[in-house]
Amino acid sequence: MADPFDSALDLLRRLNPKHTAEHLNNIIQLAPDLTEDLLSSVDQPLTVRRCKQTGRDYLLCDYNRDGDSYRSPWSNLFDPPLEEERKGLGGVSGGASEGAGEGAVPNDRVRKMEVQANEAFDVYRDLYYEGGVSSVYFWNLDDGFAGVVLLKKSSDSAGSTSVWDSIHVFEAIDRGRTTNYRLTSTVILSLETSDGHLDLSGNMTRQFEQDLSVTSGDASHIANIGRIVEDMESKMRNQLQEVYFGKAKDVVGDLRSVGSLSEGQRDRETQREMINGVRGRQ
Incomplete structure (x- = not known):
């Protein structure tokens, strides 16, 4: 018999991520024993x-x-x-x-870093998102500290609604002069038109690990976390653009070509002639 927790996760992966909170609540009502495990394991729209x-x-x-x-x-x-x-x-x-x-609640030292990180990512949010909301939460670990960086931006314009949610969970493990940072990032993206003709939703999760030097005390941690989150968000944004819009472009191209059929046929004949000419020289 399948494990109920694994079955719940498997089910949630197959449902629309835009409605994860609703689906999660329904599963919890059916299996209340899984409440804490599911809430701590499933990324929901913020x-x-x-x-x-x-x-x-x-x-x-x-x-x-x-x-x-x-x-x-x-x-x-x-x-x-x-x-x-x-x-x-x-x-x-x-x-x-x-x-x-x-x-x-984190101890005094970690809380001080949490305050600094919230100020830093509030500037980051304004620069990259030009709006939205950001929050950073830290907590203590025996050999370092951990935290999560959250970013949310919603937009309603021209008859469409779009939402971007970023969830970056990290651990910072002290190793003397360096610190090992382990990052797990999830982006939840939702695009929908008001007439209901388009509803595109999905999520992406990536992981990253790196040892970085700590030369300026706790200020170095804020700089290091900011750098790895910024790099990860840029990579994931480009990947999402390829996955969402690149695939949509391919599908539309297969359904209706931009050029005429005769032009496409001439291009294919030219390509075959070039290939045959290269083979003939070998």
């Missing part, structure tokens, strides 16, 4: 929430979730507040909120 303390938008994912609450990277507080925050920590803004969920 959801935006407004931070009540700072008024800034942030993105929700499993990495800033504690039960039904989500931590804002801007205030470091959960919404809805956790029990510890209800006891008097709800008014604390910024820094490391001690007691705001055991193990759910």
Whole structure:
């Protein structure tokens, strides 16, 4: 008998990724024992929430979730507040909120890097996306730290809706003067026309690992993470363009050629003559 978890993942891979959250919720209702495993393993389209303390938008994912609450990277507080925050920590803004969920908030050093990373990727978001929302979350590891970089951009124009979601999960393992960075990146892309004649959705996941030097303390980590995320996003964007639009161009070309049939026939005859001429010289 097939493992229920593997079967659930296999099913989700075959369904429209634009509706992953809905499909995931349906599977969880049928198999509640798989809830935590599925939520931590399946990448979903990102959801935006407004931070009540700072008024800034942030993105929700499993990495800033504690039960039904989500931590804002801007205030470091959960919404809805956790029990510890209800006891008097709800008014604390910024820094490391001690007691705001055991193990759910990074220590002072990692939280400081998290703040710097959010500021850096907010600039990155503005430069590359010219809008959208970004969020970065860090957490502690025994031999380093880990985190996730989230980016979301939605566009509604000319009767079409498009959504780009980037999820970059990384581990940074200290190795003396160098740090080993392991990155797993997922991009979820959705394109849809308002008349329903076109609905194109899909996702792509890639992995990357590299050892980089750390010469300027924790500031080097922010620079290194920014560099590998930027490189990965550029590569995945080009690959998605080839997969989505290159394939569509090939299909349309097979259905209806740009040139006339006579021109195509002449090109094929010329090609055959060139091949025969080369063979004749051998």
